[in-house]
Amino acid sequence: MQQDENLAAGSATPWDDNGQLEVLTFDVGDERLAVEAVSIREILDLLPETPVPGAPDLVASVVNFRGKIIPIADLRVAFGMPRNPAEEAHPDHRIVVIETEIDGEPLQIGLRSDKVHEVTILDRADSSEPPVLGMRWRREFVRELVRQPGSVIVIPNLPTIFTSLAEAA
Template sequence: MVREIIDPIPATRVAGARPHIDRIVNVRGNVVPLADIRARFGMPAAADSPDTRFLVLEVAVGGDPVVVALVADKVFAVTEVDPADCEAVPPVGTTWRPEYIRAIVKAGDEFIIVPELEQILN
């Protein structure tokens, strides 16, 4: 669940942390891990731009709710997804590993990939 979308704020590196969750940020007085899925997927790092945002999310990790921030190159929209509109991931045609995709949703003429954040963050 998306709690909020914020402009980038200063982050502190954490020695010995996993490469894709190696920083923390202070979000409204709470220490929140900052995840960069570019690093998780082996993509090159991207410099912050005027469009860069942090998505502050509540996700289940190991069955427990955890607040985490994700670096986003750009946020176009946030929408609720009806589970009835979710389709299974096709066995071919995606560049993401299937275990990283929870579902695919058709929204008008476009498709939305719903990520499986617990798998991505672990």
């Protein structure tokens, strides 16, 4: 399957012809996540957030960045991780702005992260689909798990996460 077809499919990880994927790795809680580098638009220091009354918990606020309103997603909600609304900002916290497609429309969304690590190359040989049992997250929210020395990197299925949010609205 070509990379463009993978992206259009939404659920497949867009490995290149060499079985590699360039990603940005970052932490959300105790989990290391990875998002395709081609979807990254900005990495921002924390900005003042404006709560959106009645918005779903996953995207309950927005920021104004260079005159553009960007919804802020907290992936802790999608993955059922504990949230601490009173948690103070830490110097490592960042907003990773990605561009993804929802219902055929390009959309920029900021992902709250506890720490951004690096852009790196992952190998398909180290990856596997999420298991049917033993996952604490909704299986459809995880594209793949990639084994690394001493850890596992989660490649979230962001189109499915955000599409499920749009369908619930």
